[in-house]
Amino acid sequence: MKLDRSLPTPATLFVCSLCRFSQAEASREGTAGGQYLINQLQAALNARQLEQAVTLQPLRCMAGCHQPCNVTLAAPGKLTFILSGVSPTEGAETVAEFCQQYTDTAGGRVSYGQRPVAIRQATAFVLPPLPCGHP
């Protein structure tokens, strides 16, 4: 299937729901840090009217448990950003801002200088788009 470049590319924001608040604190009132972040992110994405452009996809562990919270932003034909150490209490608005930049930028190629500082610091990996299988 060929991508229709005239339409905005939907993005997926994967977030580990099981990440701890910190090494010393797994959860607050029964809510894990990752789930807390997910709740904050949904509100932040809604506030930016990004709920159609960005699908929030909770996951149960992304194998980065030693550095909570873990988040990945990906879309067909775009770079994939793997973020670690996102603050469950302070990170949602910044991640939502980055989602806005990502959805607005061809190929998801948000320049380093344009990325929020917290995103620069949390970026563990940036991967190229997957080959689409067409010449």
Ligand code: FES
């Ligand atoms: S618990 Fe979040 S990455 Fe493992």
